Amino acid sequence: MKANGKRVISRLEEIYQCGKKEDGTYTRMAFSDEDVKGRKLFASWAETLGMTTRVDAAGNLIARMDGQDNSLPVILMGSHLDTVPDGGKYDGVLGCVGALEVCEIFKKEGYVPKHPLEVIVFTDEEGFRFGKGLTGSSAVCGQDAGISDSDLDIYGEERGKVMQSYGITSEGVKAAVRNPADIHCFLELHVEQGARLYRTKTSVGIVSSIAGVNRYEVTVTGEANHAGSTAMADRKDALVAAAGFINRIPEVTTECGNEFTVATVGTIKVTPHSVNVIPGTCTFSLEIRDTEAHIMSLVEQKLQETLGDICKKYEVSSTFVPTSFHDPAPMSDWVKENIKKAVEELGIDYSIIPSGAFHDSLIMTSVFPTAMIFVPSENGVSHSRYEYTEDKDIENGCNVLLGTILNVDKL
Numbered sequence: 001m002k003a004n005g006k007r008v009i010s011r012l013e014e015i016y017q018c019g020k021k022e023d024g025t026y027t028r029m030a031f032s033d034e035d036v037k038g039r040k041l042f043a044s045w046a047e048t049l050g051m052t053t054r055v056d057a058a059g060n061l062i063a064r065m066d067g068q069d070n071s072l073p074v075i076l077m078g079s080h081l082d083t084v085p086d087g088g089k090y091d092g093v094l095g096c097v098g099a100l101e102v103c104e105i106f107k108k109e110g111y112v113p114k115h116p117l118e119v120i121v122f123t124d125e126e127g128f129r130f131g132k133g134l135t136g137s138s139a140v141c142g143q144d145a146g147i148s149d150s151d152l153d154i155y156g157e158e159r160g161k162v163m164q165s166y167g168i169t170s171e172g173v174k175a176a177v178r179n180p181a182d183i184h185c186f187l188e189l190h191v192e193q194g195a196r197l198y199r200t201k202t203s204v205g206i207v208s209s210i211a212g213v214n215r216y217e218v219t220v221t222g223e224a225n226h227a228g229s230t231a232m233a234d235r236k237d238a239l240v241a242a243a244g245f246i247n248r249i250p251e252v253t254t255e256c257g258n259e260f261t262v263a264t265v266g267t268i269k270v271t272p273h274s275v276n277v278i279p280g281t282c283t284f285s286l287e288i289r290d291t292e293a294h295i296m297s298l299v300e301q302k303l304q305e306t307l308g309d310i311c312k313k314y315e316v317s318s319t320f321v322p323t324s325f326h327d328p329a330p331m332s333d334w335v336k337e338n339i340k341k342a343v344e345e346l347g348i349d350y351s352i353i354p355s356g357a358f359h360d361s362l363i364m365t366s367v368f369p370t371a372m373i374f375v376p377s378e379n380g381v382s383h384s385r386y387e388y389t390e391d392k393d394i395e396n397g398c399n400v401l402l403g404t405i406l407n408v409d410k411l
């Protein structure tokens with residue numbers, strides 16, 4: 001049994017076209033008309049195959065194919081169809097279309113798996129609209145999705161109103177929780193969104209774990225003063241001190257981390273924010289990502305020490321406040337083993353790599369045996385219209401997913 005790469009690629013294109021907007025971009029923002037159009041198209045493909053479709057209480061679209069023994073736990077596969085603004089053709093969509101392809105091949109070959117199969121399209125993975133994503137997977141795992149009908153999106157629209165397009169409410173999403181005993185395992189095929197596979201010319205990545213993310217808010221406090229009459233020697237410039245610290249971050253992170261450790265300052269603001277006033281305070285975000293919690297703590301500790309030293313030098317003070325923690329999320333060993341077996345059977349080259357980006361699998365792995373299959377992204381570009389994965393890599397990824405499903409179905 002082999003996946004039909006042409007069909008998969010043409011479906012990626014068809015879903016992409018659903019996001020065509022007047023501003024010239026292709027965007028399927030969660031709950032938008034474009035997103036709903038893409039989901040309808042996806043559901044129609046599943047229904048043509050004779051699969052039953054439903055939308056759960058969290059808005060996850062689920063297509064199901066019966067197995068030989070429907071009392072067995074479900075083999076779940078999928079990803080998301082929503083995109084970031086002006087997003088690409090592959091992020092999320094490949095995992096949904098690839099999962100459907102497995103079902104299509106089974107149907108065409110007259111193969112009935114032992115376990116029932118379900119393809120899941122998760123709700124609002126990206127989260128840029130309300131600043132909070134992974135909504136559908138959180139609900140399936142029984143985690144608080146942290147949403148409320150009164151949340152406002154980036155356009156000032158209320159969540160309660162926009163979620164009507166899925167027929168769901170914030171309060172209701174909890175009912176989408178699944179029992180761990182009902183799910184055999186979860187598999188997500190995805191583009192890497194990084195350049196490791198591409199640079200090393202490797203066809204497939206088996207994800208070892210999804211990097212954890214710790215975020216902090218750092219404030220440096222100096223003294224606001226006149227920019228004309230305060231001599232350089234008399235200044236307590238919060239921004240100059242902050243800049244000195246930020247400049248040291250790459251060095252400190254490289255010193256105490258490994259090749260996967262990253263630290264980033266993504267936002268910064270100063271007060272009073274005036275051209276003729278020396279900044280009195282400078283507040284910025286800091287995030288640290290790694291696949292190992294102890295490295296994340298070490299980097300945090302060294303960065304705090306560095307900040308302390310710099311503040312002393314500039315005679316300013318600082319606060320370092322944690323704002324959120326996500327521990328690194330290892331993938332399931334036995335599911336990974338079955339991916340490896342499939343890759344080896346297919347004779348495809350692979351490597352075992354971590355994921356720096358978040359995925360629904362980050363949440364899923366906390367409750368269900370979960371693993372991810374990566375295929376290369378050209379130059380590591382993603383969340384962009386320039387996102388590109390070669391046809392042969394797409395076909396390989398689908399075949400690895402197919403082979404893995406056949407393997408886990410035997411267990």
Ligand SMILES: [Zn+2]
Pocket residue numbers: 080091092125190359
């Ligand atoms: Zn994605």
